[in-house]
Amino acid sequence: MRFVHLTDPHLTPLTGRWPPGWPSKRWLSWLSWQRRRRHLHVRERLDALIEAAREHAPDAWALTGDLCQTGTAEEIEVATRWLEQLAPAERILLTPGNHDVFGADSRRRVDLRWARWLHGPIDRVAVRRFGPATLIAVDSAVVTRVGSAAGRIGARARDRLGAALRDARGTFRVVLIHHPPAPGLCKRRKALADDAELADLLAREGAGLVLHGHLHHDRRHDLTAVDGSTIPLLCTASASAPDASARLIDVDADQTGFRVRMRSLRHDAMSGEETWLSAG
Numbered sequence: 001m002r003f004v005h006l007t008d009p010h011l012t013p014l015t016g017r018w019p020p021g022w023p024s025k026r027w028l029s030w031l032s033w034q035r036r037r038r039h040l041h042v043r044e045r046l047d048a049l050i051e052a053a054r055e056h057a058p059d060a061w062a063l064t065g066d067l068c069q070t071g072t073a074e075e076i077e078v079a080t081r082w083l084e085q086l087a088p089a090e091r092i093l094l095t096p097g098n099h100d101v102f103g104a105d106s107r108r109r110v111d112l113r114w115a116r117w118l119h120g121p122i123d124r125v126a127v128r129r130f131g132p133a134t135l136i137a138v139d140s141a142v143v144t145r146v147g148s149a150a151g152r153i154g155a156r157a158r159d160r161l162g163a164a165l166r167d168a169r170g171t172f173r174v175v176l177i178h179h180p181p182a183p184g185l186c187k188r189r190k191a192l193a194d195d196a197e198l199a200d201l202l203a204r205e206g207a208g209l210v211l212h213g214h215l216h217h218d219r220r221h222d223l224t225a226v227d228g229s230t231i232p233l234l235c236t237a238s239a240s241a242p243d244a245s246a247r248l249i250d251v252d253a254d255q256t257g258f259r260v261r262m263r264s265l266r267h268d269a270m271s272g273e274e275t276w277l278s279a280g
């Protein structure tokens with residue numbers, strides 16, 4: 001089974017007009033987009049990366065959010081059309097980011113328009129099986145105040161995640177989440193409010209791999225599970241930034257467990273091949 005992890009494309013352009021309403025979180029983000037971020041997130045880079053990934057004929061696409069900038073109705077429509085042409089819906093599992101669930105109006109629209117790719121999340125956890133692997137997407141995006149890019153899963157969704165991890169034992173379990181899933185990986189104002197609880201849960205239940213976004217660069221942090229196994233926590237770079245990358249991951253099962261091969265894909269090259277055995 002082969003899948004691609006792609007995150008933080010920030011692909012929706014903003015218009016040259018000030019957003020309506022009083023100065024707000026959307027105004028500040030609009031300013032930041034016009035001054036800085038539109039030069040950073042380049043659509044051509046994203047398109048080239050997608051083409052490079054397509055050449056490897058992945059079985060699935062794992063997307064961990066921040067397709068938008070400010071989660072307006074127009075942006076969510078642009079992202080919806082992009083998702084529709086990426087791959088058949090059953091091959092995509094998506095979890096949103098803080099820039100998708102940006103305002104009070106965004107949550108409802110994301111749930112409505114992206115339901116096909118969120119695969120009917122129950123308590124913000126969506127599960128999808130691909131051969132020997134189970135992809136489990138956990139939604140960490142919440143509407144935040146100005147200056148905050150934090151996330152939260154909440155007790156109910158953590159319980160659901162625990163149940164999903166137990167149900168998927170015997171397969172290679174991949175957790176997808178937008179925010180870093182353990183404390184100390186980013187500033188508190190950008191962090192998951194319940195990252196310590198999530199890290200405890202992952203250590204207790206085990207997982208083969210956790211893939212996340214939000215940090216915009218390739219990062220690796222290892223979590224030690226209570227059974228002594230290592231759970232790699234991997235952030236992939238923004239898919240449209242100057243160091244844009246995607247991860248190409250192959251999972252094969254044998255009698256002893258799973259062989260995982262991971263490569264870092266750029267639009268014109270492949271690098272950083274890593275292979276390891278995992279109990280899943």
Ligand SMILES: [Fe+2]
Binds near residue numbers: 010216
């Ligand atoms: Fe982002």
Ligand SMILES: [Fe+2]
Binds near residue numbers: 097099149178213214
């Ligand atoms: Fe983010």
